[in-house]
Amino acid sequence: MKSLSMRRRHPLAAFVVLALALAFAGMLFAALVSPAASADSGETAAQQIADGKGLYTSSCSSCHAPNAAGSDLGPSLIGVGGAAVDFQVSTGRMPAKQPGAQIQAKQNQAQQNIFTQQQIDDMAAYIQSLGGGPNVPAASDYAQNDSLIALGGVLFRNTCSQCHSVNGIGGALTDGKYAPALTGTSPKAIYEAMLTGPQNMPVFGDSNLSPKDKQAIVSYLVEARAAPNYGGAGLGRLGPVSEGLFIWTIGLILLLLFAVWIAAHTTKASAERVAKAAAEKAGK
Ligand code: HEC
Ligand code: HEC
Numbered sequence: 703m704k705s706l707s708m709r710r711r712h713p714l715a716a717f718v719v720l721a722l723a724l725a726f727a728g729m730l731f732a733a734l735v736s737p738a739a740s741a742d743s744g745e746t747a748a749q750q751i752a753d754g755k756g757l758y759t760s761s762c763s764s765c766h767a768p769n770a771a772g773s774d775l776g777p778s779l780i781g782v783g784g785a786a787v788d789f790q791v792s793t794g795r796m797p798a799k800q801p802g803a804q805i806q807a808k809q810n811q812a813q814q815n816i817f818t819q820q821q822i823d824d825m826a827a828y829i830q831s832l833g834g835g836p837n838v839p840a841a842s843d844y845a846q847n848d849s850l851i852a853l854g855g856v857l858f859r860n861t862c863s864q865c866h867s868v869n870g871i872g873g874a875l876t877d878g879k880y881a882p883a884l885t886g887t888s889p890k891a892i893y894e895a896m897l898t899g900p901q902n903m904p905v906f907g908d909s910n911l912s913p914k915d916k917q918a919i920v921s922y923l924v925e926a927r928a929a930p931n932y933g934g935a936g937l938g939r940l941g942p943v944s945e946g947l948f949i950w951t952i953g954l955i956l957l958l959l960f961a962v963w964i965a966a967h968t969t970k971a972s973a974e975r976v977a978k979a980a981a982e983k984a985g986k
Contacts, residue, residue, distance in 0.1 A: 754828030783835025784826030789894035804879045836897040844893040844920045854922025
């Protein structure tokens with residue numbers, strides 16, 4: 703006791719007391735707050751689903767029915783998964799404005815921002831809670847991986863190019879439908895398209911294309927955007943088709959013009975020769 707009261711006036715005493723008091727207050731706070739905090743994060747998920755349900759009811763239920771089981775105007779969303787919601791809404795396809803052969807992605811960024819990402823996540827959580835299905839992929843799933851680009855190129859040419867064309871610029875399908883260009887699609891949406899198979903596109907489940915294969919395809923498509931056109935004009939990067947067309951139209955016309963030029967010059971030259979000869983004869 704005596705030693706303690708002697709050290710009471712030590713210059714550092716105030717700091718020691720303060721540090722002890724702070725540590726105690728911190729421990730007390732943690733003890734009091736932590737059960738509440740975990741209850742709070744549990745509530746966040748439920749809250750997210752509730753918020754998503756509210757957004758769904760006001761913006762989507764008119765076509766997909768209040769219970770999401772579908773109607774004449776839109777398919778059932780039970781079991782499509784959060785990935786389908788994120789894909790459809792973030793690319794601007796949903797909420798659809800009018801029915802058609804194919805509901806288009808929005809063409810400019812302003813049109814896509816009807817909902818914030820938070821709101822899209824809420825709706826995705828709500829639809830996910832109804833019947834499962836593929837969940838929104840994590841950022842690491844579709845992260846660019848340079849070592850997978852070559853594999854992605856092979857997989858893309860084998861599994862996607864028949865609809866989206868070898869260079870990913872898209873192509874027409876039957877009944878007025880088309881496979882869109884993939885040159886501007888976000889990596890996340892590319893991954894989600896494979897997971898959910900929008901419209902006429904098949905679903906590429908994990909048994910079909912492993913998560914690594916999907917990441918490879920995303921890496922390839924993103925890398926291909928930056929590839930330069932070696933040898934000048936890319937001609938739409940369509941390969942032999944556009945190059946052949948170029949030779950047949952432009953190349954052939956140039957050759958024809960050249961032939962005409964030669965012919966014209968030959969005739970002119972010979973006509974001049976004849977005229978000269980005639981003049982010489984007359985002069986004699
Ligand atoms: C005007 C009617 C309409 C509205 C409003 C609408 N949808 Fe759709 N939705 C459709 C139609 C039609 C399809 C089928 C699309 C197709 O085949 O091209 C569809 C498809 C979908 C799909 C794909 C389902 C699948 O099987 O992959 C999702 C997910 C979806 N809608 C979510 C939503 C969400 C979320 C909203 C609200 C933000 C919404 N929709 C609003 C009509 C609508
Ligand atoms: C049978 C034809 C077909 C095949 C095969 C196919 N797709 Fe699609 N894809 C489509 C159609 C059709 C759409 C448009 C769907 C819509 O608008 O609802 C589409 C849409 C997409 C989109 C959305 C593009 C955007 O900007 O909104 C991506 C990304 C995509 N496909 C990637 C792929 C990849 C990667 C593969 C190969 C693993 C593939 N597709 C194979 C037909 C196909």
